Amino acid sequence: MTTVEQRIAGPERSGGQGLDHHQEESGNRAIVALLTDPVRGEQVDLVMTSRREADASVDPLSPSIPQDERNEGSDSGGSYEVWAKRGMVRFVRFLDPAGGYGYRVIEQVGENPIADQDPTAVSTKAEELEAAAKSGFSGADMAKPFIEPEHMSYPLAYERIAQLFDSPNAPDIAISPKSFAFGRQPGQHGALDVVQSRAPLIFSGPGVISGETDVICSHVDVTPTLAKLLGLPLIDGKDSSGRTSSERGVRPDVYLKRQDGQVIEDVLDEETGKPERAYILLLDGLSNTELKERLEHDRESIPNLARIIERGVMFRYGVFATFPTITWPSHNALGSGAWCGHHDIVNPTYYLRETRQVVTPQGSIWETGKYLSEEVETLYEALHREYGKWDPATGKGVVTSSLNEPCGRGALHATLERRLLVDGEKLREVARANRADTNPRWKAEGQEQVYRYSGTDIQAVAQSLMLFDSETQPPPVFTFHEFSLTDAVGHDYGPHHEAMLDALVETDKRIGKILSVLDRRGLFESTLFVISADHGMAQTDVALAADPAQAVLDAGIKAVVTSPLIYLLDVEVTLEASADGRTVNVTVLENDTDASGEKPPVVGADIRVIGAHSRVLAEAKTDAFGIAGLPLPVGEDPGSLVVRVEHERSNTRHLRLDGTNVVEDVGRLLYGNLK
Secondary structure, X not given: OOOOXXXXXXXXXXXXXXXXXXXXXXXXXXXXXXXXXXXXXXXXXXXEEEEOOOOOOOOXXXXXXXXXXXXXXXXXXXXXXXXXXXXXXXXXXXXXXXXXXEEEEEEEEEOOOOOOOOOOOOOXXXXXXXXXXXXXXXXXXXXXXXXXXXXXXXXXXXXXXXXXXXXXXXXXEEEEEOOOOOEOOOEEOOOOOHHHHEEOEEEEOXXXXXXXXXXXXXXXXXXHXXXXXXXXXXXXXXXXXXXXXXXXXXXXXXXXXXXXXXXXXXXXXXXXXXXXXXXXXXXXXXXXXXXXXXXXXXXXXXXXXXXXXXXXXXXXXXXXXXOOOOHXXXXXXXXXXXOHHHHOOOOOOEEEOOOOEEEOHHHHOOOOHHHOOOOOOOHHHXXXXXXXXXXXXXXXXXXXXXXXXXXXXXXXXXXXXXXXXXOXXXXXXXXXXXXXXXXXXXXXXXXXXXXXXXXXXXXXXXXXXXXXXXXXXXOOOEEEEEEOHHHHHXXXXXXXXXXXXXXXXXXXXXXXXXXXXXXXXXXXXXXXXXXXXXXXXXXXXXXXXXXXXXXXXXXXXXXXXXXXXXXXXXXXXXXXEOOOOOEEEEEEEEOOOOOOOOOOEOOOOEEEEEOHHHOEEEEEEOOOOOXXXXXOOOOOOHHHOEEEEEEOOXXXXXXXXXXXXXXXXXXXXXXXXXX
């Protein structure tokens, strides 16, 4: 085995994410709390982390990994852990000589909880009901198709877990709740399982085949596929391993600055022509099984969607989203071709360690492109890189449009970035003319959120109609259009409620109006359509009102929790015992660096030296530099002494004088003799 073949590759950009030596105690406590809490523990499916040992190497308890396999120049001291009630698995990531990453399991206790990564599992409503029946729930009621983890799969699990921890914005620990155990709404998403990860995918128009395909792909594969179809050149960009083509010793082989996916070659067909533009119709939160069911039984009710799908290729098993499977991370993965751990919007809400602040792109809604990493480029930016931006003075360049779309950076027209190429007064007029499309049931049934989202969709459709019917500028070469009604109905009624048909009918009317303009302008036949969603959705047991990540706080562990992400608040402790064994010098710093790149000292931390029978032998407080000196009893065995470090804003530490942590064995606590 050579260095080139398998070099271990931990998180790409270290920024405090995952568990390091100073978080071993709190991290282990958190894992145990999440899986053993008497209430919330029954709601947790998976607990995931990336762990770095004190010497930045893989745990010696693991099977030996040769030193020449370590990836010099990156955080090579990384392994990934997935814990569940049924067992745990540790794996490493390595650089694949063919490009990208490979994955290898190095430790397993009990059952590997993500061993089943079957992308074809639970792919129909009937299979959802069958899995629910096997789980001990109703096998006939689509309002209660609750599926236990043993009957789930986790497509692309190793890759989707590892990518998250590449971002400095990633948590120390992430959880994946059971598919039915999160929140108070009937429908939810965010988990790693196949039901919440799978979205529909259809390509339709010039450049692609028609029919149905069993090809398995992810959102990050869609973007480079569109890039190729729209004529972008190959560049010296980064592949999924974060290395440029030249760094990998090959010719330019990607279309985007950071390209985690591959072109879906199996669905391309040059004989059907070349598209002049691409239009993504993203039906937010729409389950692939629900769309398939409606096409089979209610096709006449959604004629415009059917028209597009009938001339295109439908992916039988849909497309798989990034993890977490939530709006802002997923949309930006689809718009950039990069996993959320690489584009850095890792959750609707997440914690920035360097500023000690929680940010919420989804809560802000507007101008959130600033949160997207400069290390990636959106498809809008790639198109403008090659073709330029539309200039009315010269008539050169292209128009791109982002319609109510969370991924809008670089688009010439971007609703949520407050950049409009249409007249505001005219836009209000067109929107008013389309208000009658809203189904009156939303208002009548008191579904105010659904009603508002319907109004939001009207605004986006009005913009589309104006952009494609403009006499003063060319039609957009790329449009990314968010339809939010399906997501709102899925959340508030449930992903398979009969109201979803009404949501699809209403959305179909709006799509029909766009198609009418394209038909009238002679643009339909030259347009490549993509129909997809940002994630799947699962039925929730609302009686649980579940928020399992809160088990960490319930256990008294100090953390910032932005479900499903957990950021532990810890301190770095350095012990220096004197050569004569009489004293110990203790330095306590915050474990996360601040904006200056330094770890601030922790002032006023309580330091105690503990001997046998929990007897306090010495105590002191840290000074303005985070330092304290304490005497040591020369008559005591140094190996029996424990230094306890406490501070009101951070988790308590217990260390031996040699700096090793005093921690409980998580494996033994969770799995007993299996360990």
